[in-house]
Amino acid sequence: MIKSALIKLYDINWLLAVMVGLIGLVGVFMIYAATGGVWSAGAKQHFLRLIFAGGLMIVVALCDIRIWYALAYPIFALSLLLLAGVDFFGVTINGSERWIDLGPVRLQPSELMKLGLVMALARFYHDIANWRISHITGLIGALLMVAIPAQFVLRQPDLGTTLLLAATGVGMIFLAGVNWRIIAGGIVSAMIAVPLFFRFGLKPYQQSRILTLLNPERDPTGASYHITQSKIALGSGGISGKGFMNGTQRQLAYVPENRTDFIFTVIGEEFGLIGGLTTMALYAGVIGLCFWLSVQCKNFFSRLLVMGLSITFALYVFINMAMVMGIAPVVGVPLPLISYGGTVMLAVMFGFGLILSAYVHRDVDLPRSGRGVGL
């Protein structure tokens, strides 16, 4: 049954679209405040990107989910290729190679990979037989799909995105139905591997950020400066905040990168606890709604796809907020839709487009090719 575009448009979950747009608008206002009330210093670009990306989201939503199913592996492969390309053609920003320069466009392949990995894993689990999910072959396949891009991103080095990819992957493996014995084994091996990874897998500045988190007085002007200043900004905001455009910490530019990763400090300083909790509620609403949408889908691919994308989005929010509030290391993860930044905005809105597409096509029958066990 092929729906016409108009019907599809009606079928889109507009509550989600509006909430996403609302968060984007919060971003426009907060960037305006963070840049000292200069419309053209980021707020304008953010607004235009929001409109453009919103259009993209709708277009993606209208495309049949089978198209996305078919594109899952090619997109993953392209992302992997581009990630490898960063090693060779990468542009260095803030000491990390995260961009690939394609002439006029600078692309962050790691953002594309966040989509590609979720799509590929969803298809992988959709395609294989259920018994294989906890079997060694299925496990190794899934783990490789996570580990190969993760190590490329880690080499850039971008600890935040690496964690995001790994956590999203683990979340999807969990959702796909890996049995509890393997989960327990995974937890134990992680407890052994994490200290080793910290010692040998991280750059000194990444280690330093984690150590600073554990003891913020270690270095008040260096690595912990971000955390201390952002806590001061939040804390001095109080319950109701200092008022829009009145944040002194923000005005005096004490919080570095407050247009991007630390934009939540501007919300907290100028709108206080009320503004902070409202923002959180919007995010919680979006994530909760996505979870609910996933359950509505009939096919396995869509459910995993929606969940994977939601998990990525939720992790963005969690890591960023925890970082700003001083309970997670400063890893350079933006607050999605609010932080200034083009690629992230595009990637996130593309992701919501996929979620909406899954929902619009929730009744589509997508046969599982896994070993004669038909749906």
Add this chain to the structure above:
Amino acid sequence: MSDNDDHKAMLTRRTAMLSAGGGTVFSILAARLYYLQVTRSQDYQALSENNRFNYKITLPSRGAIRDRFGEDIAVNKQNYRVLIVPEQVDDLHETLNAIGGVIELSDSQKNRIVQDSRRHARFVPVVVDGFLSWEEFTRVNLRLPDLPGVVPDVGERRYYPSGDEFSHILGFVGRAGPGDIKEDDDPMLLQPTFYIGKTGVEAAVDKTLRGASGELKVEVNARGRIVREFPNPETQAQSGQDVWLTINKTMQSKAAELFGEESGGAAVMDVQTGEVHTLISMPGFDNNLFVSGLTQSDMDRMNSDEKRPQFNKVIGGGYPPASTFKMTVMLAALESGLIDPAETVYCNSRYPLGNRVFNCWKRRGGGHGAMNMFNALKHSCDIYFYDIIRKVGMDKLRETALRLGLGQVFDLGISGQINGIVPDDAWKRGQLGEPWRTGDSLNASIGQGFVLVTPLQLAVMTARIANGAKSVSPYLVIKDKAPQFPDLGFNPEHLAFIQSAMRAVTEEPGGTAYAPNALGLRGLEMAGKTGTGQVRGISAAERATRIRNNRELPWKLRDHSIFVGYAPFDAPRYSVGVIVEHGGSGAKKAPAIARGLLRYALQKDGLIPFDKGEG
């Protein structure tokens, strides 16, 4: 089928688990936010205040330098300047070009600004032009809306009203260099608009002039840029103290006027107290140029000038004292007791020694004829001194010269003094590896050869002869208590004899510097001695035919004109030492300058009223 249904149920269960997990994380984050924004809010508000306030150094006014009568020699002048804050500028080069359209800005200035801006944090203002005229300043102010990041500023700069006349002793101020900062941890030195004394008196009494910095509470942003100021009278900067010099400013100007285009140095000092009334080296330079930053063309002009304006000749120039040294030889002779001043030596203008012949300057008329000590000084006969030095000996001469203040530096406070040379056998062996010869003594006896003195040393020597052998020492900065000088222990009769011979030089017909009513002040007499410092060797061939006249020689080869003197003769008050580089024969230029200075000193002193004294 059922497998997939089971699987979907499992998926729903696990989705629910994740939802619960997500909810938990949101709860933790909300709790954390509550903790930060409500529980700890007070603490963070306090920290936020700390963050915002800072203390800024404010700079004191530099003390003025005044002459002995309180006339301004170095003062502060309101100064208009333009700064640029690199942080607030999009394109530094473009902005500099725009400023260049309003005020003159050379390429080298632009380069300097770009370099300065790289050296400091981007919020530290860089001086574009520190010395603008009022007109230029208003032009910049008018154009400010088009020049973001450009800051007009009014401050203080050092100004020398008579820069040319005080160039050497006053010195100048400048930005502290890396060496200054290493030696002195005063944080003012790091300020881009703070100036310290670099040379001369400015450097010598810098600590007194400098004052103490103040503190200003300011609100700053994270980059340190000041947003607001909170002035507090209690923490204001303390201005530096004024310094008074012993110098007489108008006399210093008079000296410059008397020198005119000539090159050289002159010192006038009080023979009793040691106060230096005039200390000038000519030609000078405008030390204001050094404050505002010397341009390459200024520098080139100074360096290529054969009169060496930068060289402080009055305390740093070593010249042969020539015949002005003869008083010292006389004193050594009298003190040794070996010479009877009445005994004569016959001068036929030639004094053979071994296979060499030493000449007297007076060849015309076959020399001076029979000369006793008194006449030998009055007429400046060289042969007489050749003769007596052989009996007195170099050791006695050297000892006397040192006691009279030659061969040493004085506690002036300013740098650039040289010791000069009072030679002996040990000195010559040390310097040239050769033993002292009698010929060397003969040259020394007429102040030629190895002997080198500065104009200031000549003034000191003359002062010590004039004041009856008190070991007076010159000083420049007025002291609370007049210094006491011990007696040098020369026989007063010997000194009186020398004084009367010096009087004959200037006041009696036949004296080498005789001029009727030499001082031009009725009833007051002076005493003095001329000198002609030879700067070239005269070949035997030239001597045999005709010695070239000074006027026929290039400037560099002409003799130095030297004069020492004091006045009034009967109650000595001021001594003077003058050297006019390549000024020709001693009897001309230097005595004229010395007479003018002594006359002016006595008039200015009030000893002689201006209107009555002129005669």
